[in-house]
Amino acid sequence: MWRPDGWDVRVRVGVLTPHGDVGPESEFRAMAPPDVGVHAARVPFGAMRRGGAMDSTIPLAPVRAFAEPPYVDEAAAQLATAPVAAIGYAFTSSAYVIGADAEAAMLARLAGRAHGLPVVATCASTVEALHAxxxxxxxxxxxxxxxxxxxxxxxxxxxxxxxxxxxxxxxxxxxxxxxxxxxxxxxxxxxxxxxxxxxxxxxxxxxxxxxxxxxxxxxxxxxxxxANQVLLWAVLRAAGSDTAAITGYGRLFTSDAPPPAGTGGGAS
CATH class of the missing domain: 3.40.50.12500 (Rossmann fold)
Structure with a gap:
C-alpha cells in the first residue's frame, strides 16, 4: 500500500559539491543502496558557471579558493545540522594544489565547523583505498x-x-x-x-x-x-557503515580494510 519515500534509511551521508556540479551526488545515488540517504550542500566554485559550464581547462586560483573559508566552511556547518553521520568533500583538484598537509588541516577545520562530524576528502581517501x-x-x-x-x-x-x-x-x-x-x-x-x-x-x-x-x-x-567511488566508500566507513552491499562498482567496496579509527565498523 505504501510506497518507499526515502525516510527509512540505515544511514545518511552528506556531500559538499561545487555549486553547478551534479556529478558527485548523481554517482553517489547510483552506487548507494536504497537504505543509504545522500544529501548534498552546494559550495560556490569560481571556475564554474550556470548549468555547470566551465572553460576547457580550469585555472588554479579558484581551485585553491574552493578549499578556503568562508563558503565551504559555511556549507559544512549547514549540512551538519541535517541528520547525517559523516560528510564527504567532493573536490579532487584542491588537494593537488594545496598538498596533503593542507588538505588534512582543511578536514580538521571543516570537522570543527561540522560540530565534530567526520569529514573525509577524495584524495586522502584515495590513498587509504590504494592501501586497502x-x-x-x-x-x-x-x-x-x-x-x-x-x-x-x-x-x-x-x-x-x-x-x-x-x-x-x-x-x-x-x-x-x-x-x-x-x-x-x-x-x-x-x-x-x-x-x-x-x-x-x-x-x-x-x-x-x-x-x-x-x-x-x-x-x-x-x-x-x-573519485566518487572512493569518496562514497570513505564516507560510509567514517559513518561506521558497511560497504559490502554495494556491488557492480568495483572491488574496493568488498576490500578487507579495517574501519577508520573512531568508528564501530557496523551499521548505524
Whole structure:
C-alpha cells in the first residue's frame, strides 16, 4: 500500500559539491543502496558557471579558493545540522594544489565547523583505498579539463604519499562534463595503462566515471578507483557503515580494510 519515500534509511551521508556540479551526488545515488540517504550542500566554485559550464581547462586560483573559508566552511556547518553521520568533500583538484598537509588541516577545520562530524576528502581517501587494495604502482588519469600542470600536481601528491606513478595524464576526450561517455572513457584508459601498474586512479569528482568501473576492472584485471567511488566508500566507513552491499562498482567496496579509527565498523 505504501510506497518507499526515502525516510527509512540505515544511514545518511552528506556531500559538499561545487555549486553547478551534479556529478558527485548523481554517482553517489547510483552506487548507494536504497537504505543509504545522500544529501548534498552546494559550495560556490569560481571556475564554474550556470548549468555547470566551465572553460576547457580550469585555472588554479579558484581551485585553491574552493578549499578556503568562508563558503565551504559555511556549507559544512549547514549540512551538519541535517541528520547525517559523516560528510564527504567532493573536490579532487584542491588537494593537488594545496598538498596533503593542507588538505588534512582543511578536514580538521571543516570537522570543527561540522560540530565534530567526520569529514573525509577524495584524495586522502584515495590513498587509504590504494592501501586497502594493496596497490603501490598506479596509473593516474584526470579529466580533460585538468591541464598538464594540474595533473603534474596530482602525480606529485601521490608520489609524496609513497606511490610509484607509472602513468599520469589528463584524459584526451572532449572537455565538458556532459560530453563524457562511459564507453569512450573505458577505451581511452584501457589503452594506456602500463602492464606494471597495479591499480588505476581516475581523478575528478565531476568526471563521469563510475559506470565503467566494473567493466574496466574486468578488462584490466586490476582495481579501478574513481573519485566518487572512493569518496562514497570513505564516507560510509567514517559513518561506521558497511560497504559490502554495494556491488557492480568495483572491488574496493568488498576490500578487507579495517574501519577508520573512531568508528564501530557496523551499521548505524
Amino acid at each position: 587494495v594493496g596497490a603501490t604502482r598506479i596509473c593516474l588519469v584526470d579529466p580533460p579539463w585538468f591541464d598538464t600542470g594540474l595533473n603534474d600536481l596530482g602525480r606529485a601528491y601521490y608520489e609524496a604519499a609513497g606511490f610509484d606513478v607509472r602513468f599520469s595524464a589528463p584524459c584526451d576526450l572532449p572537455s565538458g562534463q556532459a560530453l563524457i561517455r562511459p564507453d569512450e572513457l573505458h577505451d581511452w584508459v584501457a589503452g594506456r595503462v602500463p602492464e606494471e601498474a597495479e591499480a588505476v586512479v581516475v581523478g575528478g569528482n565531476g568526471f563521469r566515471a563510475v559506470g565503467m568501473v566494473e567493466t574496466l576492472e574486468n578488462t584490466l584485471g586490476r582495481p579501478v578507483l574513481t
